[in-house]
Amino acid sequence: MRGMEKEAETLLQEAKESIEAARNYGRELRQRLQGLQQARGQIRESAAQSRHVVQQHFCHLKGALLKLLDERLASLLQQVDSIEQENIKPLDDCQKLIEHGVSTAEDLVREGEIAIGGGEENEKLCSFTKKALHIQLDSLPEVPSLVEVPCLSAQLDDSLLTVVKDRILIHGTIASQPPVQIEELVERPGGILVRWCKVDDDFVPQDYRLQYRKSTADHFEDVYVGSETEFLVLQIDPQVDYQFRVCARGDGRQEWSPWSVPQLGHTTLVPHEWTTGLEGYSLSSRRNIALRNDSPYCGVLYSKAPTYYCGQTLTFRIDSIGQPDKQDSLGVCVEQQNGHESLQRDKAVCISTNGAVFVNGKEMTNQLPPVSAGSTVTFDVEAVYLGPAINSNGGAFKLRVTVSSNNREVVFDWVLNQLCDKLYFGCSFTNPGWKVLVF
Known part of the structure; x- marks a missing residue:
């Protein structure tokens, strides 16, 4: 009797699994039908538009x-x-x-x-x-x-x-595909990195033109024109869909190619922002640009929150410079520590405006070129676990840090007693005139 009941239960379970599998199968097929309809619509609409243009x-x-x-x-x-x-x-x-x-x-x-x-x-x-x-x-x-x-x-x-x-x-000519297409949309804090590529082997591009718009807007607007094949679009509102499209201009020609198929993208990462209200620094309306003003106060300006996540790239762009000082710093840290005049301290890594690199307050032997107007300084941090019970705290972690400036970089390991997958960023400038954008 028990054997028959168990067999019945098994058959019932198999039937339920088959029903669920059929539901999933039907759902996948309907999604594919929807994809086919979208593909057919794109062909029909683009054909009608091409007829009208011709x-x-x-x-x-x-x-x-x-x-x-x-x-x-x-x-x-x-x-x-x-x-x-x-x-x-x-x-x-x-x-x-x-x-x-x-x-x-x-x-x-x-x-x-x-x-x-x-x-x-x-x-x-x-x-x-x-x-x-x-x-x-x-x-x-x-x-x-x-x-x-x-x-x-x-x-x-x-x-x-x-x-x-x-x-x-x-x-x-009638082309079945535009000569360039958007290849990838990568979310960044308060921005989207757009990458595109050439799909027509016979097309020789001279310049590219990138446009974007909110999905609710009527018109696209130019955001980049140049020879690069990627561009970081900033001032993107989180959790909002944006459309992107790109075209190209052939070598020696004046007219632009047809637009690529628009791609939809968004970012879930909040934009990087400096902390407001700190004497000595004036901020832009979006709080991503800090200017060292004439106030005599000298200290570290931190980010509003630990919005830098390991595995991303943090970029500082120097828009204007003042008189450099050896205590100047740009970098990342585990926590905010008020009362310090620089990030050249424990639980922080930074670069000074003279190119010196500091890890936990100690200057490294390797140096980078001095920072100048227009320079970009980038931090790339990757978490690496060292193993259990390496120190008295029951374990250790290291962050592999790459600091780049003016086409040169230094790579080092930053050992911590706990894993930190998100960090604060900060800056300090002794003299006025320094203006830095973070993204």
């Missing part, structure tokens, strides 16, 4: 070409009219002169015939003869030969149609 372009092109042909036709006809009028006028003047001479000759002939018909009246004959001599009947106007006057002709190169035809036949 039709509009060729409509504009036909109108522009027809206008140019009409303008050229009018120009050539005006040239014909001008040459005709310019060279016909002298012939008209000559014709008037000849016609006047013909009329004068006819009048003279009639007078002469009358004078002769009047008999031998010497007075009339003498008057006619004098008049005939005065008219200079042996003087004839010059009439240009046909080779001396213009003979208009039109030279129209029939090869123009061939040239235009050849250009039209290769004008415009």
